[in-house]
Amino acid sequence: MRRPKNQQNEPKTAIPRPLAAAAAVLAWLFSSAFAQAQDTPDYFRQNCMNCHTIGGGRLTGPDLKDVTKRQTRDWLANFLTNPKAVLDSGDPYAQKIFEESRRVPMPMAPGMTRERAEKLLDLIEAESKLPESQFKGLQISTAPFTAADVQAGRDIFTGRQRLASGGTACIACHSIHDIAALGGGLLGPDLTNVYDRLKGRASLSAWLVAPGTETMQPAFRNHPLKAEEIHSLVAYFEDAARYRPADPTGDRVTFLLLGLFGAAALLFAFDGAWKWRFRGVRRPLVDAAHKRGA
Numbered sequence: 001m002r003r004p005k006n007q008q009n010e011p012k013t014a015i016p017r018p019l020a021a022a023a024a025v026l027a028w029l030f031s032s033a034f035a036q037a038q039d040t041p042d043y044f045r046q047n048c049m050n051c052h053t054i055g056g057g058r059l060t061g062p063d064l065k066d067v068t069k070r071q072t073r074d075w076l077a078n079f080l081t082n083p084k085a086v087l088d089s090g091d092p093y094a095q096k097i098f099e100e101s102r103r104v105p106m107p108m109a110p111g112m113t114r115e116r117a118e119k120l121l122d123l124i125e126a127e128s129k130l131p132e133s134q135f136k137g138l139q140i141s142t143a144p145f146t147a148a149d150v151q152a153g154r155d156i157f158t159g160r161q162r163l164a165s166g167g168t169a170c171i172a173c174h175s176i177h178d179i180a181a182l183g184g185g186l187l188g189p190d191l192t193n194v195y196d197r198l199k200g201r202a203s204l205s206a207w208l209v210a211p212g213t214e215t216m217q218p219a220f221r222n223h224p225l226k227a228e229e230i231h232s233l234v235a236y237f238e239d240a241a242r243y244r245p246a247d248p249t250g251d252r253v254t255f256l257l258l259g260l261f262g263a264a265a266l267l268f269a270f271d272g273a274w275k276w277r278f279r280g281v282r283r284p285l286v287d288a289a290h291k292r293g294a
């Protein structure tokens with residue numbers, strides 16, 4: 001009894017394709033309207049803070065404290081709405097801050113408009129005047145590293161100590177000198193020399209506050225490392241940088257000697273065999289000659 005009724009209803013409940021498409025467009029319009037309505041501090045937190053502080057020092061990008069005193073508002077608003085175009089135009093100021101940021105380009109932020117740029121500059125200006133901005137970022141300790149810090153860093157790296165905000169343990173994607181036996185992940189580079197590669201304590205700490213690379217950024221954007229975690233990890237990386245692998249030339253000499261020895265042995269064997277064969281041919285000839293001569 002119920003079946004035919006259901007079948008009858010089916011075409012009515014299925015949304016026709018054009019309607020579904022229209023709904024998707026509407027949803028998109030609403031979500032971008034929502035993005036517009038999102039307040040400026042939230043927008044800054046989500047789109048700018050992983051590269052900039054206001055009064056907390058440089059991260060990937062410059063500290064934005066008092067940026068409106070370094071450049072005109074017009075220039076800055078223009079830069080925010082299209083950083084690449086300003087850089088490509090050969091603008092000397094854009095070139096200078098690009099070089100100072102180790103040639104990492106400032107990206108175009110999602111949903112950026114002239115109006116939003118103006119609001120962001122208002123915010124940066126207001127925050128710059130405060131003794132302590134809410135966008136000061138993490139304050140990483142500069143206390144000397146202790147053996148306990150190194151151990152804590154190692155525990156964080158290997159996942160023995162879980163990351164406070166739920167990030168994945170480094171060992172899932174990275175190896176390092178002293179965990180070869182545990183077998184670190186291979187997705188990311190070996191971090192034994194990362195302390196030197198990323199130019200020491202301040203720079204490596206800042207990098208970890210806001211990892212900006214392809215895999216690290218999505219992995220840690222919503223699970224930022226805590227200041228104490230960064231302190232310990234950097235202690236561990238500083239310690240790791242002192243590690244020197246066993247001199248590989250020693251191995252190479254052994255290998256060479258073995259090779260030479262092998263070659264010599266082969267030559268002996270070959271020589272012996274050849275002599276034997278030579279005698280084998282020669283002896284009858286000599287004997288025959290002797291016989292003839294005799």
Ligand code: HEC
Nearest residue numbers: 047048051060061062097098101104105106107109120212
């Ligand atoms: C991926 C990192 C990154 C993000 C995200 C980012 N910036 Fe930048 N920003 C930079 C870098 C790097 C520079 C230096 C210029 C360059 O290298 O192109 C810069 C430069 C700037 C400057 C000029 C600084 C100066 O000293 O004159 C301003 C202003 C600025 N950014 C604001 C913002 C705002 C606002 C946001 C968020 C909407 C943002 N940035 C997002 C990396 C970033």
Ligand code: HEC
Nearest residue numbers: 168169170172173187188189194197213214215216219233
């Ligand atoms: C999901 C995998 C993954 C996890 C988890 C991960 N990393 Fe990475 N990491 C990468 C990859 C891949 C790279 C190479 C750059 C990129 O693609 O982001 C990288 C790059 C790095 C670099 C820069 C290396 C260089 O030579 O430039 C550092 C430093 C780093 N990771 C530290 C860490 C630390 C510390 C942790 C743990 C708190 C961690 N990573 C956890 C995948 C990961």
